[in-house]
Amino acid sequence: MKKRSEKQQDLDKLKTELAKVSTVILSTFQGISVENDTKLRRAVQAVGGKYKVVKNTLAERAGGTRRQMRWRWPRR
Numbered sequence: 446m447k448k449r450s451e452k453q454q455d456l457d458k459l460k461t462e463l464a465k466v467s468t469v470i471l472s473t474f475q476g477i478s479v480e481n482d483t484k485l486r487r488a489v490q491a492v493g494g495k496y497k498v499v500k501n502t503l504a505e506r507a508g509g510t511r512r513q514m515r516w517r518w519p520r521r
Contacts, residue, residue, distance in 0.1 A: 459507040
């Protein structure tokens with residue numbers, strides 16, 4: 446388990462990365478095969494994008510509240 450200071454560093458790093466970009470795409474991985482995930486990663490990288498997997502809580506804290514971001518996590 447990560448220490449609180451390590452978690453804060455991860456949060457600060459993600460906030461910095463998000464501040465530099467104009468577009469963020471959120472997705473769920475439910476139902477995607479490893480092969481298709483790998484293809485997606487390569488396609489994103491081929492056009493200069495960055496593919497990053499983060500925990501929902503980290504993404505929410507880095508980006509603000511759901512209301513501020515105008516998106517919602519899908520209900521399960």
